[in-house]
Amino acid sequence: MSDPASEPQGRLPETALASLPLSLQAEQRAALEAAYATPTRAYHNIGHVAEVLRHYADVAAGPGWRQPREVALAALYHDAIYDAGRRDNEARSALLARDHIARWLAGEGIDADRVAELIELTARHGAIARDDVDEETRLFLDGDMAILxxxxxxxxxxxxxxxxxxxxxxxxxxxxxxxxxxxxxxxxxxxxxxxxxxxxxxxxxxxxxxxxxxxxxx
Incomplete structure (x- = not known):
């Protein structure tokens, strides 16, 4: 497996892709990476996605995921649309995920509603109580906030x-x-x-x- 530091800037590291329970077509990967490239971002970039996927893999090797493909896709797309100060980034990211699932993963049995739900919940970091969500959702949201x-x-x-x-x-x-x-x-x-x-x-x-x-x- 390749060293993330050797990956071209703006590209998903091969090490991160290796943790996924599904394969991304070249066109899907390119479209996803292009989304994260605009606007220029200091934190919510492809590097953040790679870090969330590292935590995803850690959970996969420990507690495990009930819907591993859906959670992986939510991790990939949760900040795909990001304009600082806007309140609809998560909703727009969820829509992009739905579009890409329909375009490149149709027939794969992906629960697009679950992917969108997880992405949209990231808008409520710090406001969600433990009992408000199931354990899989807790693990996903915590992975996004593990930087703390x-x-x-x-x-x-x-x-x-x-x-x-x-x-x-x-x-x-x-x-x-x-x-x-x-x-x-x-x-x-x-x-x-x-x-x-x-x-x-x-x-x-x-x-x-x-x-x-x-x-x-x-």
Whole structure:
């Protein structure tokens, strides 16, 4: 398997594709990568998708997935449409996933409604209670938010990336105020991660990262 660092920029690493329980046609892969290339993104890019797929593979090797293909597709498409500040990114990403499933995976028995549901739920990070969703959904959503519990350097790069994406869309002082409120709200939650799998692995590190980030957003 290839080294992700050797992959052309904007391409899904072969290592990430190897974790998928389905094959992407060349045209589908190209269309997906093109979607993530626009607009230019500092965080919600193909690298983020590769990281979510790494967590997907970790869960596949542990607790397992009930609908592995649907979850994999949701991971692939969950940020395919992303314009900082817009409220319909997730809904538009879900529509793109449906279109690509119909175009390239017709007849494969993919539950497109489930794929779209998972993608649309990512719009509610930080507002979903553990009992609101099933365990598979908890694991999927936590994989998208696992960056909160990453090594400090990786978390800081994520935090800078979010700020860069909003630059030019939201005035700096307002962004920092809203970002700080969001991070504080996460920190106040009894559980940052919905699943036990992620809670046990990342809660302590996530709280340390959040506390540190909050103190810098004045």
């Amino acid at each position: 519990g990453a090594e400090p350097s990786a978390f800081d790069a994520y935090d800078r990336g979010i700020a860069a994406e909003y630059r030019g869309h939201v005035p700096g002082p307002l962004f920092r105020l809203n970002r700080r409120r969001f991070l504080k709200a996460l920190l106040k939650r009894e559980r940052i991660f919905l699943s036990d799998h992620y809670h046990q692995r990342f809660d302590a590190a996530a709280r340390n990262n959040l506390r540190r980030a909050i103190t810098t957003k004045r």
